[in-house]
Amino acid sequence: MKNDKIIKPRLIIHGGAGKLEGTSDRQEQINRSLKTVCQSSYLTLIEQGARESVLHAIRSLEDDSLFNAGTGSRLQADGEIRMSSSIMDSSTGIFSAVINVQNIRHPIDIADMLSREKHTVLAGKVATDFCRNRGVDYHDPITELRLAEYERQIKGSHGTVGAVALDKSGTIVSGSSTGGIGYEIPGRVSDTATVAGNYSSSVAGASCTGIGEEIVNDAVAAGVVIRVENGMSIHEAVQNTIEKAKKSQKRYGLIALDCNSNIGYGFATEGMYYAYHDGNGITSFIDEMEFK
Ligand code: ASP
Numbered sequence: 001m002k003n004d005k006i007i008k009p010r011l012i013i014h015g016g017a018g019k020l021e022g023t024s025d026r027q028e029q030i031n032r033s034l035k036t037v038c039q040s041s042y043l044t045l046i047e048q049g050a051r052e053s054v055l056h057a058i059r060s061l062e063d064d065s066l067f068n069a070g071t072g073s074r075l076q077a078d079g080e081i082r083m084s085s086s087i088m089d090s091s092t093g094i095f096s097a098v099i100n101v102q103n104i105r106h107p108i109d110i111a112d113m114l115s116r117e118k119h120t121v122l123a124g125k126v127a128t129d130f131c132r133n134r135g136v137d138y139h140d141p142i143t144e145l146r147l148a149e150y151e152r153q154i155k156g157s158h159g160t161v162g163a164v165a166l167d168k169s170g171t172i173v174s175g176s177s178t179g180g181i182g183y184e185i186p187g188r189v190s191d192t193a194t195v196a197g198n199y200s201s202s203v204a205g206a207s208c209t210g211i212g213e214e215i216v217n218d219a220v221a222a223g224v225v226i227r228v229e230n231g232m233s234i235h236e237a238v239q240n241t242i243e244k245a246k247k248s249q250k251r252y253g254l255i256a257l258d259c260n261s262n263i264g265y266g267f268a269t270e271g272m273y274y275a276y277h278d279g280n281g282i283t284s285f286i287d288e289m290e291f292k
Contacts, residue, residue, distance in 0.1 A: 018270065076184050086098075090205065224256055246268045253267025
């Protein structure tokens with residue numbers, strides 16, 4: 001029988017959960033930037049599909065120093081920046097990731113590159129060597145703001161970026177990228193490059209942000225997707241997860257969507273920057289706050 005279900009493409013992106021840092025001016029800038037990226041990534045979704053859309057969204061956010069991913073990543077306790085990123089694609093079922101890579105511009109591109117290798121997750125110095133061997137240029141992601149935060153030993157939990165997209169063929173792709181939580185033990189591995197922080201199947205996809213250890217302990221992204229596979233709505237699966245997190249005082253948030261074009265998001269933190277395109281236009285965190 002011919003399956004003539006028309007799938008409505010959807011995209012949701014986030015710019016991190018946690019304490020809303022900085023002035024309202026900075027928050028407004030973050031919101032504007034997310035909306036711009038959401039718009040251009042939605043066009044990419046329509047023209048080139050879910051994978052390209054997620055890659056475009058995350059690359060753009062990695063280039064924007066407002067976010068703690070790529071350029072503008074936080075420094076670890078030894079003064080080094082180590083970045084992690086992952087992508088998962090329902091059309092192949094492959095999760096690929098890079099952990100604690102250094103001095104490159106787009107960690108998401110390395111996660112993407114690894115999806116075509118036999119071994120799909122690489123970490124540490126050899127991950128950086130892998131990039132150089134593949135001709136990836138040296139790039140210094142440090143910014144004055146992050147250096148100043150490091151000097152004041154600021155530990156944060158906000159700024160990681162993520163995206164989840166559904167295209168007209170029904171493919172769901174999720175991606176995440178982070179500079180970590182700031183001033184952490186050198187070499188710490190967060191949730192971002194694990195299936196607890198980023199997971200997709202043909203039924204749903206999710207990307208998380210917040211305290212990585214807590215996200216890993218709750219297996220958040222994979223947990224949400226599996227709940228939806230077992231018949232829960234995306235809304236219930238997200239709310240359920242967030243309610244549990246609040247009860248146990250965990251600090252994280254997530255974005256998600258399902259194969260029926262339903263969007264879900266929630267956070268157990270003070271806030272979470274997100275923006276989504278539902279086919280008619282963009283809705284963002286700050287717009288919704290003003291609305292309430
Ligand atoms: N999850 C990231 C980490 O633990 C940080 C974040 O999402 O803000 O490194």
